[in-house]
Amino acid sequence: MTFHGLYDGDQVIFTGVRGMTELNHCPPRVVKMLSPTLISIGDTSTMSDYEGGGTLRQIRVSEFKSFKPMKDSLLNPSFVTTDDFKTHLLPLVHMAFLALHEYTKATGSLPRPWHDGDARRFLELFADVRRTCPVALEEVDEDLLRKFACTAAGELVPVNAVIGSIAGQEVLKACSGKFTPVSQWLYYDALESLPVDTSPLTAANCAPEGGRYDAQIAVFGRDFQRKLENLKYFIVGAGAIGCELLKNFAMLGIGAGERGRLTVTDMDHIEKSNLSRQFLFRSWDVKKSKSSVAAAAVRRMNPEVNIVSHELRVGSDTEHFYNSDFYSQLDGVANALDNVEARRYMDGRCWHYRKPLLESGTLGANGSVQVVVPNITERYIVHGGSHKNAIAMCTLKNFPGNINHTLQWARDMFEGEFRQPCELIKQYLEDPSKVQQILKAPTPLDIEEVKSLKEAIDRIPRSFKDCVKWARLHWEEQFHFQIAKLLSQFPADHKTESGAPFWSGTKRCPHPLKFDVAEEEHLTFVLAAANLMAESFGIPQLRDPEAIANMVKEVEVPDYDTWKEPLSESMGALKLSDLKIAIPPPKDLEGLVLNPLSFEKDDDTNLHMDFVTSASNLRAENYDIEKADKYTSKRIAGRIIPAIVTSTALVAGLVTVELFKVIQGHETLRLYKSSEFSLAIPRFCSMEPEAAPVKVYNDIEWRPWDMFEVEGEVTLEDFFDLFEKKHELSISMVAEGNQVIYSSFLKPKEKQRRMKMTILAILQELLGEEAAPKPGSFVMLDLNAKDREGKRVEVPFVRYSICASSGCKD
Missing domain, CATH: 1.10.10.2660 (Ubiquitin-activating enzyme E1, SCCH domain)
Incomplete structure (x- = not known):
């Protein structure tokens, strides 16, 4: 069943219709939506009988837009919402900016960072503006207004990226007449990025140092800046999103401290088509490694940043390199990948090592961001399993319907x-x-x-x-x-x-x-x-x-x-x-x-x-x-809905805002934001991420981030005894990936043989000595189990560490 995605009033044209040929290439017909799978196109009784086939295509209709003059719009604003949970605050934020203009007129400067006296003066001016402004306010949140004043003199790279990318797209709309413009005021804030306890943010702690990071110290203070500089982050991919992330990270000083480091990997090389949207590259870089050229650009932007570039694909074939030693020293991972398979793999790595993952993607003017935080949010893999635009093999082989x-x-x-x-x-x-x-x-x-x-x-x-x-x-x-x-x-x-x-x-x-x-x-x-x-x-x-x-x-x-x-x-x-x-x-x-x-x-x-x-x-x-001509074919066959720098910049900005929250270790789910947007419509949606789902076995609650920890080399028999005695679980199957270590379907003699073997020995037999895990590594074991009442239950994975010592700890 195919959903047409059309609404009343949409216009369509037809091609390839057999029998009712009057429809082919006739003027656009207006649609009436009957159901998600049915439409009406009006009276067709005078046409010949329909025999089969045909394709319809929606026609985009031009629309005239008009806007209020600035003078009228200031006093009678209409808003584009970027976060449904903050819609009620938009009139308050609008009035706060009006008060900020009055403050700069009166004092000649912005309020000083986290200065109590300047914040009080701003609140007084806000009260004056409110008395003369006709904009209706449901409530006045003085805490929000105070934070507004205390951070007004600051400047953050990712927020600039968010606002700049939206403004840039609006300029393109004005020049081209393509896509729907913002109507009429758009405000974006990320106040939840601030610490839950702002008492350490004092005027002294946030005063300028005379360095390149003063604008963000004004918002978060010196201690947070030092934390940024000493982060160790892994950026996977150096394409359109990867370049924007690296730019943001470099400007923030991430990895610029003595203990800090950025690691970027991308096995791809630069092509001419990349230059329009991957701004760390130049024409003379074509055919060179993306990761090495991007790293060199980061060093030019901020020589203080410690950055290492690799040309490796993330996957099972590089796990000897990206091993437990590598992941154990990371503070987190930011994906800049272009396929679901690699995203799923990195989600698995972050799950194994309990590292936060910042996930994002774009498709033309559309984009999305998902933040994955251990023990708090769901994993990426929950929503990462389907391709909206995937084409079934039977369609490709025998029943194509379009180019x-x-x-x-x-x-x-x-x-x-x-x-x-x-x-x-x-x-x-x-x-x-x-x-x-x-x-x-x-x-x-x-x-x-x-x-x-x-x-x-x-x-x-x-x-x-x-x-x-x-x-x-x-x-x-x-x-x-x-x-x-x-x-x-x-x-x-x-x-x-x-x-x-x-x-x-x-x-x-x-x-x-x-x-x-x-x-x-x-x-x-x-x-x-x-x-x-x-x-x-x-x-x-x-x-x-x-x-x-x-x-x-x-x-x-x-x-x-x-x-x-x-x-x-x-x-x-x-x-x-x-x-x-x-x-x-x-x-x-x-x-x-x-x-x-x-x-x-x-x-x-x-x-x-x-x-x-x-x-x-x-x-x-x-x-x-x-x-289709060669140009159109190139665009489709190259699997590119052309990436545009406005959407990649917006995605990278939103990702980096979430990084601020991850670094601070926010434990409240509502403080994080997963986002979706379309710069074309325009539509912006920020929402609370899905919480990590809670499951139960033997009255014990657990989440997908939880794992049984087993250390030491043990026989399968001892392994089963451990779970029987300590966890009251009866195991019927143990698997590592696609390898079945034990199953109730094995022949009796094979069961007895394996029960006396260590798990490592079984894996060596199944995988071969070379491919089997090595001492000091670990594997994730998947269990089929029954609870104390004999009911089949879902249980956490087992993180089974292989070491030289004998015995079993849990």
Whole structure:
């Protein structure tokens, strides 16, 4: 079921409708919303009968905006809310700024930081303004007004980033006429960032020192500044958000103390397209490491900051480097990642080591921030599991409905044809024994891997003509044979079990294409595919379209009836003995050049986008989908909804504000803020994070941050006894990740054998000596357990520390 996301009065246009063709490309029709999945577009009785298919697209309608003059708006303001819990305070804040202007007129300066006399003078002037101002106030919060006065002379980098990014977007709106402007006053505050007890913030403690940090000392005092300087923080990612975070952290002096340090890692390198939104990089930095260039920029901004850059991916393969020693000395982690998998992994690391995590992301003009605090908030993983824009594999493979689907399909084809086969062969040549081990006792997944290897080896080209032949046959397979096969299974008039047309709704009925060397799109596909295949196997390329067209004419193309399925599908019936013979020995592949290609969208000479664009458009033609030009295809296929610096700056500002709270160790949930925003609408939403959920076993409450702690090498039998005696829990399964250490489903003899083994010995047996955990490390064990009444209950993970000493402590 698909939700249309439309409302009464929205306007839409249609394309690709069969039967009721009067709708195609007709003037926009006004929508009436009937339900989240149904709309009405008015009277269609005069149109021909609907047969199927079609796509609707919402049309954005221009809107005229007018605003009150400044003089009127000052006295009769309208507000944009940034925090629903503070909406009632907006008139008070508005009047406070009016009083601040009166204060500067009267005294020639702002109130001094945390100066009691100046704060009293401000409150007196506020009372005068209130008597003459028509703005209605529900209540007067004198504590808020005092904090307003005491911090007015201060200046904080992240608050500047928040206000500056919103103001910058408003300038862009005024210049372009695109997106909805703020109407009319927007106030942002983060007063909850101040200490709960502000008594140590005195005029003496917050007086200027004559240094670069005076503006923030005016707000938080000298002691807090020293704490900032001695922080040790890990920033994961040096892209758009990472650059903004590093800038904020450097300006605040984080890591500038004797004990402080910033660590940043990013395995990526700078591309031309990064320069528009990653402001730590310059044109001469293209092709250089993001993390090292960003670190150098931080040193120029603030030479006092101690910063270390790495070019490592965070993941299981780098846990030997980012180990317990590394995490134990951190004060926290700030993510600047672009994928859910890495975010989930870092959430797991922060959970393991009980470190706070600052999480953020942007999508065009939209963004979000989540603060994760041990023992107080929920973990990121709770909300991080779904991709709103993920495309189902069945849609990509057989039922594309728009150009996004065909472009994603083409991107996947690029990976599957020009990177993965080379990598498979490379792995085989580096370790041929692995295949032989697989074939001794193969699992179904192992068999599939060997099939893929066999297919990759069989198609190795020996000349450029071989590459052209492969490209031409690949065109036929993808855009003719596969479509013909789908239609043989589901003909155009096919009906579902309920009698409804199969090809209806979002399912477009395709048609096979016929190759024509004179068609530019057809020849472009073959030219790009042949050259990419040649590059991946070290064969000299040929870019001459005429020469390739002549080669294409020599290729013998089978008809559909004699076409053979791809090897990965047709090998299903092969016996194990056949597979053993099918893989040639490594010596037969000596001298082979292997160059797995990584998709690069910004190099117009590498043919990557030529291949993806032509493949996508040909598939779009199969399904009567409107095609996209190379520029549009690049934007979508590169998986970029263009990041804009206003939204990344706003996200980084909001993240850094939350850092102030994390550093102070706020224990009250309501003081933290998770945020979502859209600079386009504009809409801003700050909310209290979700609390860490409470669960129960044997009348004992626990949260996801809680863990059983077990130290020392023990047998599985002793481990079970410990939980039986101390926690009144009966264990039926123990697992470490995907490895099952113990299960009630094991055979009796295997159960008895493992019960006498240490947990480390079992892991060494399952993982191998090299991959097994080492002394001094720890693993997280997942338990299936029953409580004292024999009911299955959810229990905390076990943090099992492996050390040289014997015995079991808990």
